[in-house]
Amino acid sequence: MTAPAAAAEPLARPATLEVADLRTHFFTKAGVVKAVDGVSFAVAAGEVLGLVGESGCGKSVTGYSILGLVDPPGRIVSGSICFAGRDLVGAPEEELRRLRGSRIAMIFQDPMMTLNPVLRVDTQMVEAILAHRSIGRRAARELAREALAQVGIPAPERRLRAYPHELSGGMRQRVAIAIAFINAPDLVIADEPTTALDVTIQAQILHLAQELCRKTGTAMIWISHDLAVVSSLADRVAVMYAGTIVEQGRAGDVVGAPLHPYTRGLLGSVPSAVARGVRLAQIPGMTPSLLDLPPGCRFRARCPRAGEDCGVEPTVSSPRPGREVRCWRPHLEAAA
Amino acid sequence: MSARAGTPLIEAQGLSKRFVKAPDLAERATALLGSAAARAEVVRAVDGVSFAVAKGEVVGLVGESGCGKSTLGRLVAGLIEPSEGRVLFKGRDRAQLVGAEAKAARLAVQMIFQDPYSSLNPRMRVSAIVGEAPLVHGLVPRAEHAAYLADILTRVGLDPAYARRFPHQFSGGQRSRIGIARALAVRPEFLVCDEAIAALDVSIQAQIVNLFLDLREAYDLTYLFISHDLGVVQHISDRILIMYLGRIVETAPTAELFAAPNHPYTRALLAEVPRISLEKRSFRPIEGEIPSPLDPPPGCHFHPRCPFAMARCRSEAPALVSIAPGRASACHLNGG
Numbered sequence: 001m002t003a004p005a006a007a008a009e010p011l012a013r014p015a016t017l018e019v020a021d022l023r024t025h026f027f028t029k030a031g032v033v034k035a036v037d038g039v040s041f042a043v044a045a046g047e048v049l050g051l052v053g054e055s056g057c058g059k060s061v062t063g064y065s066i067l068g069l070v071d072p073p074g075r076i077v078s079g080s081i082c083f084a085g086r087d088l089v090g091a092p093e094e095e096l097r098r099l100r101g102s103r104i105a106m107i108f109q110d111p112m113m114t115l116n117p118v119l120r121v122d123t124q125m126v127e128a129i130l131a132h133r134s135i136g137r138r139a140a141r142e143l144a145r146e147a148l149a150q151v152g153i154p155a156p157e158r159r160l161r162a163y164p165h166e167l168s169g170g171m172r173q174r175v176a177i178a179i180a181f182i183n184a185p186d187l188v189i190a191d192e193p194t195t196a197l198d199v200t201i202q203a204q205i206l207h208l209a210q211e212l213c214r215k216t217g218t219a220m221i222w223i224s225h226d227l228a229v230v231s232s233l234a235d236r237v238a239v240m241y242a243g244t245i246v247e248q249g250r251a252g253d254v255v256g257a258p259l260h261p262y263t264r265g266l267l268g269s270v271p272s273a274v275a276r277g278v279r280l281a282q283i284p285g286m287t288p289s290l291l292d293l294p295p296g297c298r299f300r301a302r303c304p305r306a307g308e309d310c311g312v313e314p315t316v317s318s319p320r321p322g323r324e325v326r327c328w329r330p331h332l333e334a335a336a
Numbered sequence: 337m338s339a340r341a342g343t344p345l346i347e348a349q350g351l352s353k354r355f356v357k358a359p360d361l362a363e364r365a366t367a368l369l370g371s372a373a374a375r376a377e378v379v380r381a382v383d384g385v386s387f388a389v390a391k392g393e394v395v396g397l398v399g400e401s402g403c404g405k406s407t408l409g410r411l412v413a414g415l416i417e418p419s420e421g422r423v424l425f426k427g428r429d430r431a432q433l434v435g436a437e438a439k440a441a442r443l444a445v446q447m448i449f450q451d452p453y454s455s456l457n458p459r460m461r462v463s464a465i466v467g468e469a470p471l472v473h474g475l476v477p478r479a480e481h482a483a484y485l486a487d488i489l490t491r492v493g494l495d496p497a498y499a500r501r502f503p504h505q506f507s508g509g510q511r512s513r514i515g516i517a518r519a520l521a522v523r524p525e526f527l528v529c530d531e532a533i534a535a536l537d538v539s540i541q542a543q544i545v546n547l548f549l550d551l552r553e554a555y556d557l558t559y560l561f562i563s564h565d566l567g568v569v570q571h572i573s574d575r576i577l578i579m580y581l582g583r584i585v586e587t588a589p590t591a592e593l594f595a596a597p598n599h600p601y602t603r604a605l606l607a608e609v610p611r612i613s614l615e616k617r618s619f620r621p622i623e624g625e626i627p628s629p630l631d632p633p634p635g636c637h638f639h640p641r642c643p644f645a646m647a648r649c650r651s652e653a654p655a656l657v658s659i660a661p662g663r664a665s666a667c668h669l670n671g672g
Contacts, residue, residue: 054537198400203608207619228610269542271571280542
């Protein structure tokens with residue numbers, strides 16, 4: 001598959017990150033799991049890219065691949081990850097280690113994955129700063145206190161001395177976000193950071209992420225299964241299905257006039273006020289196993305528009321300005 | 337509360353549930369040594385809740401984690417006994433029923449659990465999980481049992497050929513269907529669905545929501561649909577109860593609640609719901625977090641986070657009073 005290196009839409013600012021035809025496969029006893037299979041996208045400074053898909057579509061593995069966090073039996077088999085003029089695929093581990101936590105940071109779904117349960121918050125934050133900067137301990141602690149205040153934690157001086165278990169779920173996620181942003185990274189990858197949180201706490205975290213990106217010019221990849229969250233947060237959206245990006249474009253365009261039948265099905269599955277009590281437009285069947293993908297289009301078996309030509313794997317086309325879709329029969333009639 | 341014809345199917349009157357944690361040995365020892373006296377910690381998970389559900393109605397129960405909605409669901413389903421108050425089934429106190437009537441009343445109310453993994457016994461085959469109860473309770477003769485089982489499985493969208501399988505051989509969506517089949521197998525009139533679709537992917541969620549809508553038609557069912565997901569509740573419910581820290585703060589028909597929420601907490605909750613939007617939006621979250629139910633604030637439980645809190649809110653708990661036909665709200669702003 002020859003996918004264009006970047007999104008068809010010319011980016012307003014130079015791309016912070018450009019991923020081209022990335023393939024991350026897992027070589028298991030049962031066979032080769034093609035978790036990420038030809039993914040291309042770009043993110044510019046200050047931009048939020050929403051990476052949407054259901055469980056097992058490869059969205060998290062895409063994030064881990066960028067950070068070089070894919071463990072055996074998985075490995076990146078081909079493609080490039082261009083960050084700050086360097087290709088991270090095949091870069092030495094020492095270079096990746098220096099990038100992680102300083103230039104590229106990650107926020108996980110479970111903040112306890114970021115936080116060490118037996119260390120106080122200040123110990124962990126100071127450690128994160130000193131790993132990448134040569135400043136004094138006291139200055140580092142002052143930075144940590146400012147970072148906590150910036151993410152809206154009341155009484156930051158007291159929270160610095162707390163252990164993670166003494167904080168609520170929302171507070172922990174704030175601390176994890178403070179740590180991610182503490183070295184002023186160019187790129188933050190957020191993997192479902194609000195999925196485990198309540199609605200009002202989720203809104204607080206979304207607000208915070210939006211503010212931080214706006215203020216610092218950090219590029220962000222927001223990985224989520226929730227189209228509603230992504231549509232209101234992201235500038236651009238990429239929809240993943242079974243290891244590939246099936247559609248991407250500006251968030252409003254993708255949500256307003258989806259081109260790919262899968263995106264359309266996902267949007268139809270979200271309950272809305274318009275059709276209370278009416279059956280939802282469900283997508284039949286379930287996601288195919290990545291071990292044993294059908295030939296041709298991966299969505300063919302569940303697709304209402306599938307036909308003979310879908311037996312051949314579709315290529316990426318750009319039927320509208322700034323849009324990309326991987327489908328032989330996109331919904332062109334619906335988009336005005 | 338709401339205008340209703342005839343006797344409600346289920347009615348909760350002044351329902352409370354307290355969980356008490358007695359001081360352990362170490363705490364009693366420190367008390368003996370002269371520190372603060374050890375006292376039992378009491379969590380008022382459900383605090384004086386009254387509501388009624390009419391036959392054929394779908395009532396949504398919404399709240400954030402820790403608000404007591406699952407405990408209320410378990411009280412209604414009869415899985416736990418209330419500390420105070422009573423549950424009426426077709427106008428009769430369920431605790432007073434004896435013999436065959438008590439058994440019938442219990443069978444008529446079934447529960448569907450959140451986690452389709454831990455709520456199914458991994459060592460039982462689907463045929464036993466679904467088929468055991470109707471056999472034990474003598475609802476079907478042994479000779480017709482196989483046909484009955486096949487019918488129930490078909491109704492929830494499972495292939496009867498799968499009856500010999502174990503739960504681990506199914507996907508999450510299929511397991512949800514097994515849980516629903518188990519509840520349906522004893523021919524209930526009332527289903528308590530506790531976050532029944534929260535663990536599922538969006539496209540599978542839509543399938544299960546549709547199944548609930550179909551089953552309601554087919555079996556003339558009544559639901560208490562517990563969820564933190566306002567979108568789903570809005571889609572499926574006729575009427576909604578909003579719960580905060582053990583108390584119901586507002587109840588209204590679905591359309592009216594979404595058109596004109598009365599209680600400040602409801603308003604905040606509705607404002608924070610992520611919706612599919614064509615434009616990036618700014619999140620303006622309400623401050624603060626849900627207080628611990630161990631130590632709820634005095635007066636109105638919501639006052640520390642409420643933008644309209646007055647002096648009275650800090651001392652006096654507002655009663656749930658009718659504000660319009662079929663609507664009630666517990667807020668001092670409504671006067672009275």
